[in-house]
Amino acid sequence: MKIAQRTAKFAEFFARNPWWVLGGALILSILAGWATAQLPVYTSRLALLPQNTAVAKRFNDFLNNFGAASDLMVVLEGAQSSELEAFADNLAAKLRSEPEIDQATSHLDMRFFLQHAYLLMPPEGLDKLAAMAEQPIPDGGGLEKYLSKVLDWSKNHPPLGGMDTDLQTVEAGLNLGAFFLEEWQRWLSAENVPSNLDWNRLLVKNGAGSMADGYFTSHDGRMLFLFVHPKNTSGNFEELGPFVDKVKQVSAALAEQAKTAGQTPPTIGLTGLPAVEYEEYVNIRKDIALVSFTSAGLVIALILLVVRSFRWAVLIFIPIGLGVVFSLGLTLFMVGHLTIITAAFIAILFGLGADYSIFTSSRITEERQAGKPLVEAIGAGIGSSFKAVLTAGGAALLIFSALLTVDFPGFSELGMIAATGVLMTLVSTWIVQPALYALLPPKLKDIPPTAIIPTSLPPVGRGRFPMPVAVVIVTLAIGGAIFGGVKGLNIPFDYDLLGMLPKDSQAAYYQRRMVAESDFQAEVIIFTAKNMAEARRISREADQLKTIAQVQSLTNLFPEDADTRLHKALSIGELFSRTDYVKQVAELDAAGISATSFKLLRALLENSTAIIDDAQEQAFSAGHSNLVERLEHVREQLLAISTRLETDGEQGRLRSESFLRALLAAANNGLNVINAWRHAQTLAPEQLPPALHDRFFGADGSVAVYAFPAKTVYDAVNLDALINDVYSVSPAATGFPTTHQVFSKTVVEGFSHGTQLALVLCLFWIMAVTRSVRGFALAALPLLIGGGWMLGLMAVSGVRYNFANIVALPLVIALAVDYGVWFSYRWSDLKDRTPFQVSLAVGKAIGLAAGTTLAGLGAITLASYRGLSSLGISITIGLICCLIATLLVAPAIGQLFDLKRKP
Template identity: 25%
Template sequence: MTALIARRCAALAQAAILRPRLVVLLALLAALLSGLAVTQRFAMNTDVDALFPAGLPWRETEQRLATAFPQRERLIAVVVDGPTADAADRAAAGLAEALERRRDLFLTVRRPDALPFFRRNGLLFLEEAELRDTTERIIAAQPLLGTLAADPSLRGLATALGLVLEGVARGEAELSAIAAPLAALAPAAEAALDGRIAPPDWGQLFTGRAPAPQELRRFVLVQPRLDFSALSPGATGAEAIREAAVGLGLPAVRFRMTGDIAMADEEFASVAEGAVRNTLLSLALVALLLWLALRSWRLILPVLATLLLGLLMTAAFGALAIGPFNPLSIAFAVLFIGLGVDFGIQFAVRFREQRHGLAALEPAIIAAASTAGPGIVLAALAIAGGFLAFLPTDYRGVSELGAIAGFGMLVAASLSLSLLPALLRLAHPPGEAAEPGWAGLAGLEGGLARQARRVSAGLLLLALLAAAALPVLVFDFNPLNLRDPQSEAVATFRDLMGSAETTPNTLNVLAPSLEAAGPVAARLEALPEVARVMTLASFVPEGQAAKLALVQDAADLMGPTLSPPEVAPPPDDAAVAAALRDLARALTREADRATGPPAIDARRLATALATLAEGPPAGRALLDQSLLPGLRATLAQLNDALQAAPVTLQTLPPELARDWVAPDGRARIEAWPRDLSDDNAALRRFAHAVQSVAPDAGGMAISIQESSATIRHAFLLAGAIGLVWTVLLLLAALRSPRLALLALAPLLLAGLVTLAICAVVGPPLNLANIIALPLLFGIGVAFDIYFVVAWQGGERVLLARPVTRAVMFSALTTASAFGTLALSSHPGTASMGVLLAISLAAVLAAVLLALPALLHAFAGD
């Protein structure tokens, strides 16, 4: 069969060089039509959900949850961290208000932690002992609160503290009784002197409860209008969020974005960031290596022209036959450059070989087609078959990539055997003074031939050792590990993962009704891997009778205090300055009589207030901005909290109920993991435990594993199909089972060695670099075929011949095309580049060292 292919390739080349201008004209027409198709039909679909068919069981579960609770899908979570709970609350409110006005960019804007229900009934969710302590502290602060409520201004604050200091002067109290306010107000006053705003935590001052870290955090959940034709679908919305946050002018508040949309946008941006640089570097390296391999621009330019036309035609095929490119199928360009250039190099090096032996140009081109053609055709068919083997898999991302890349390999081979001869005929490269082989390698091959049996035994031992390492091979299924850990969205996501209150790694179960959800929730809560479980019923506090009694007692005492019949009008600046001056004198007097930290803080506060009182109005205005918004908000929150009423399922607010019960009555159950570590094994245990109770559970912990299983299955299935196809192709072409097996043996060895290196040294296999395995297969099959076809054609000294030069420079150009990926700032892309380098080195070593030894040992003459 190889003889028949050689004759057909020679005939094709002969036809091309008879009418070279017509062939080039047709090529230009193909380039024009392809360019028009690309410019008019090229589109991107960056929706990562579309990479998997909707009919997969885990995708159906996700869809059921999304249909029942659409407001929870495709969110940007804005995390707002403030120096105090009040500052965070006001910042989140301001941001949400600003975003609400941009309905052109956002579908929904929600603050789930800011419902009036929680402001009014928040005390009921405390333990009874903690609630008792809190209400006692509030009651103890009644005199101070009453004065502040009646005059919520700097004058009122100064008056309230002055009254306390009068009590201290009369011996009715100690200065330490107001140690906390002194310690909080002194830094605020000093900051105002420095031109800064530093609000104290009024809630802590009045209740005595130090806020937990999560109490200083608020969330704004935003559903942006996504543009999946853009590289970053949520980029416009994210930019609007940043602008709105900056516009609030709150330097002490930190705004961060995370969530699937934000992380995906950052990932695409990270991949694209170095794409132009890496592409230019790759093309420069390819050009350099082509020069080293071919030594003439009259050879190099035809090869590059053939490559670029093939790339354009492949892009047009993808745009017309497949549709919008997905984030994986767009990688066809890198694959085409890395693999397609190989065919041009093979032809050009063989042409140089023939040009040395044949003086005339045209016979040399035809002879080159005859000698290189069989290898090029078989390699193209093998690689294309390997890519097309992804078509029947469930991973749409690589199935579309396989279709485009497979077509591209056939285009590259066809152009290398038609357009390239025509271009060479027109370019008329000079003759060759010497054969473009490496004669120095003849000694190496002689040694391999003499020790062929021993080398083969060593190769078998190496294969067994590599296979022994496979049980410890790790597959990292977590896509979070493929993203830049320093990026805002990923760093914020990991920050949230570390808290039991905010971890995104929760799982959800749909129950037919809220009543049916109760028993399922109870069984889930009994699992050791589960920390807590919530349903809508979880928002009905326990022990309400005793808690409401405590709240009512406090309300009876504090009601008139927090809601005075009259509120003093705002003071003018002169009144504020006088009040601060009086308070400074009182603080100095009592600081001189006391010792310890309260005296130190009192003296600090007195000094700052005295300076502010004598200074310009701007300093007093800054102090006002530091103290009064939080004070007024805290007084309002205390007043609201003392209005708590009995909570039942029926009295829960509709906005809250809608997050837990769908309109058709189905109820959501949410389970939190006990192990918060960033560990794949912990994530797997949690998912399996929940699924043992609720097999139809859904959520990140499950979708990550199921999607990775789908991807692994796709690669295994495609690998099996590709292997069978290659074996059948080699058997049909070589007509020798022995040669076919010898051609595959180095490839299997290279695969085992690559996986062993990953298992022992790294990097681990992951969802990004696993694509290196079919590339390894395609590259290895091509190189193997070139050598075996040359052997079948009668060549017995392979390493010194031009075929080795062609294979070596093909490997180097492929490495230059793919190797720049290792320089990427995106961890997934970088790991792909590293694994490609490892696999390419393994393939090259197997082909150049193992294959000649095996052929000499077992192929005979």
């Protein structure tokens, strides 16, 4: 007995016992529903990544040892630096009190670093301090005496060219002098007298603006960053969501308080990998809900619109729903969980599963139209369509199974779940649909147009293409497909994960700005060292790499000569405690600037320009053009201050006196720090502030060194250069860039291999089942031609592959293979029909099948998450191309293979 006849017998059995079939389906649905309810959804990115690679192991080891590898970054901007700093400190304090938050760092405690400055200073700096302390203390006399001496020197100074000073020291001195002159000008011109020196401006000019006053800022100081560390470092949204929501809530509340107090709150933004993953999940979850309900609704609406019968809609839709439920239930036992990728496939399965129900139900209707009894018609329809549906469904199952070979769990699991979904939908179609049809047979007057084979057509639709036209159509179609396939080989891959986020993504916006405007970014390289000596080597070598913008480590606090420095600091502190510097500073502060001192100061300013002129001549003669320009800037500053003092008179004296006292206050602070060195002790890691210790020291005592890339890691060339440099320093480096490089290549290479294997398996399966050149050509060529057109259109329109739409081509193969297969089998069945009659009759069923798929996937194109929307757009392009190739090109191909067919 042929397989079609056996299938017909089984279908008749199911049709004669519908309640038993539906009862069994109901019981299995309840069990599958229970299993689905137990099915966890892993929302962490780690669930998508292979865990058996070296980079994954290193990354997981770091997580276990240090906690989270990436902090949530709160960006503040839109206010004065002092306001940003105050807001940041207040926000960090409030965040630290929240249970979801482990650490919130707005700035480093600069007092700690000042207290241990002897560990950070160059050795020669300590020697100069020691020499300064050992020099004889100058006689008193106050500011007047000092200014008089300097004025006398300015009138009779020795030749500047004879001074033994290197160029670097001169430039450093000029930078410092220019800073103090700028501050003096600020004191003279400000509407309100400043309270402190703005050391941040000096840091910015010397390339250290990102750590002004210990705060983390952009190069220009207009953006300030807070680093927030979660209590629970799991990447699952169950922990990540409340953490990010709490940071948003506290930030918004503090901004509202500032607004209520009459202040202008800063603009607040969140970025960093936690913010990216948060936005990613929230938008994908919203899009999946939208797509799942919308696709199901659109499929039902389209079926009702076309077939105009509720019973027909039930016959088509219930097998789909059962297939989805059964596959989800089996997923619990085969995979054990869903991910954000596999959860999104449900919408696609709705569109794919509808094809089989439409094809089988249309054949049952044809048999009923031929006058067969209901049960016999059900058996004949299922039996006659079985081979076609098996061919199409088997091809889809093999295509999805090919994804199991991809070394990327996110997509290999998709292959497993999708293949299971196809199998379950096929089983539901062959078993449940006959029982449903027996209970709910559509009335013959409700038979939809998809089930009617036209016997009389208008003249334009009766015959076939003229042979030259058929040849031209096929030639152009194949030529276009070849052109598109070649073009498709050059479609670039976009490694930018940020580009997949919504257009208005706050995390992506600030992440790109951080890369462009600061030395910080979320995608940080992490080195781990077994001891401090290795950490010093790593820090030193990493700091020399052009691909690294900034290195963060604590190795400077633990130098090799720490003991020697400690003894020097003790000696310097003791020596300075015996001097009268503190007393002299206090006397100068008390005396201020008298009228006589002010007069001497103005005279000195006037003489200074002559000294600058002399220095410029010496620099010009030596060929130091940059030095000439800097000296000219200082000269202009001196002239501006002199003019302002002459204009302001007494107010200028008072403002200058206030500036002097600010300088003296800074000097007094420095002297106090140095005096405290006499009590200095050996620094141990346990003495570090908790925020520093937890960030740089692991549970096993290992030391972390963080390196911020100089360029974006979402460019393949930049990323490869970065990783090559990083591994030259330490092969054990980890962090997001290292995993991103490996997993990106795994995705691209895996899908290239998986797609090729899927296509080969599909074609071999079709060839094995059709067993004829004509049947194979009619079934496979529309798919190949449509796929080629799809790639060509993507290439011409500038579409790039990304981590989401790279799966589009194998999905299109699985979704669109049905069209050519159904056309091929119906071409053989309807031997007494003309090519146009076959095309119109088959086209209605194929059109409805394609319409349901497009209805399901059309909603994906509206997703706010651009990764999903790009997938929907790519699949939609592919399906439309394959549909056109099936309905337009396939009849012409059939004519070329079947020249004796009825004209």
